[in-house]
Amino acid sequence: xxxxxxxxxxxxxxxxxxxQTDMKGxxxxxxxxxxxxxxxxxPKVRKSLQNFTLCIKAFTDLTRPYSIFSYSTRxxxxxxxxxVEKRGEYxxxxxxxxxxFKAPTNLPDxxxxxxxxxxGSGIAEFWLNGKAFGRKGxxxxxxxxxxxxxxxxxxxxxxxxxxxxxxxxxxxxxxxxLWNYVVPIKEVHDSCNNGNIINWQxxxxxxxxxxxxxxxxxx
Ligand SMILES: [Ca+2]
Numbered sequence: 626x627x628x629x630x631x632x633x634x635x636x637x638x639x640x641x642x643x644x645q646t647d648m649k650g651x652x653x654x655x656x657x658x659x660x661x662x663x664x665x666x667x668p669k670v671r672k673s674l675q676n677f678t679l680c681i682k683a684f685t686d687l688t689r690p691y692s693i694f695s696y697s698t699r700x701x702x703x704x705x706x707x708x709v710e711k712r713g714e715y716x717x718x719x720x721x722x723x724x725x726f727k728a729p730t731n732l733p734d735x736x737x738x739x740x741x742x743x744x745g746s747g748i749a750e751f752w753l754n755g756k757a758f759g760r761k762g763x764x765x766x767x768x769x770x771x772x773x774x775x776x777x778x779x780x781x782x783x784x785x786x787x788x789x790x791x792x793x794x795x796x797x798x799x800x801x802x803l804w805n806y807v808v809p810i811k812e813v814h815d816s817c818n819n820g821n822i823i824n825w826q827x828x829x830x831x832x833x834x835x836x837x838x839x840x841x842x843x844x
Pocket of ligand 1: 702703
């Protein structure tokens with residue numbers, strides 16, 4: 626199976642649709658509101674997740690709801706979803722269930738968001754700009770499916786599709802990392818570019834629509 630995936634990836638790389646990039650120091654810019662621009666991230670390994678840690682940095686001036694990270698499986702469109710309802714109100718979904726975390730609304734942009742979740746206790750921990758904003762529980766005992774479409778820029782309501790322009794992301798995203806274990810977030814700090822499932826320094830991705838890669842403006 627792994628050989629097959631590597632083979633498909635190799636063919637896709639040859640055809641120019643999928644690239645592996647060292648994105649260190651770079652950001653994806655989503656310059657306009659659309660329902661067509663997105664970046665699809667291809668995980669290094671497709672394994673179900675009993676635990677995970679997700680870190681991401683973003684800048685936006687949106688005041689409407691928007692998606693930051695959309696991980697969908699064939700059975701659950703919000704298998705993992707990081708979503709902003711409004712300024713200062715962050716939603717984390719696991720297996721289509723959600724919990725909210727409140728943070729100050731006057732935070733200086735950009736933001737560095739880190740969340741982790743463990744199946745054993747169901748506990749999710751939420752950090753923003755190096756500060757903890759509490760722990761909540763959801764989907765205790767659940768296992769996140771590994772055959773996923775992982776999308777930046779749009780929110781999936783089906784496997785790899787059904788985007789809503791009014792939930793799209795406009796702004797910049799960089800330093801995205803996903804680990805298949807709980808990383809003590811205190812230890813992540815700025816090293817949020819070396820996940821073992823999604824690694825920003827060896828990022829396998831496919832860009833669609835109006836997405837531009839540029840050197841990042843912020844650290
Ligand atoms: Ca959805």
